[in-house]
Amino acid sequence: DAKTTQPPSMDCAEGRAANLPCNHSTISGNEYVYWYRQIHSQGPQYIIHGLKNNETNEMASLIITEDRKSSTLILPHATLRDTAVYYCIVRATGFQKLVFGTGTRLLVSP
């Protein structure tokens, strides 16, 4: 079973920041937080991951709370092409499989 909880859907206006929350209250010390997204009919696309520090790359920022029980993925300027299902996953180092939940369906509108 997935170890994360996400809202089933969210809306965002184009050009605004999209903030996608994830709850992982049972996370262990050696588990990373990963974010993937899946655009309709495509394979999942890696976005970002982190352990306890906040992370930023060209796609997004990941903010992890100090107690590591929740995190937020931030898309700073959402575009229509960011419409997708976003998955938050926790995985321990050395543990092979990714356990996906049902994710958050983000709809970016003009």
Add this chain to the structure above:
Amino acid sequence: DTGVSQNPRHKITKRGQNVTFRCDPISEHNRLYWYRQTLGQGPEFLTYFQNEAQLEKSRLLSDRFSAERPKGSFSTLEIQRTEQGDSAMYLCASRQGSQETQYFGPGTRLLVL
């Protein structure tokens, strides 16, 4: 394009037929994964290879399913005697052993009639 590739992208078959899918991982990625995704659900893990060795299999992988990675490069997933419940997207992912991130291919969408 140097990403993970999968062939075919779509497959329609009749119940009872055998099908085989191929996955070509990113060059030099020694870890390879198969997942299955049904409509409205997230991907579910099926099996994992490190080089040519199949090291982990999900209980979802029934006796009708077999996966190989004979030379530690490309992999095949075969489903024998397909059933309508096998209709799904079959996804392949790969990663380099020294890194943590799995990269996914575009998937093969199977429809069993």
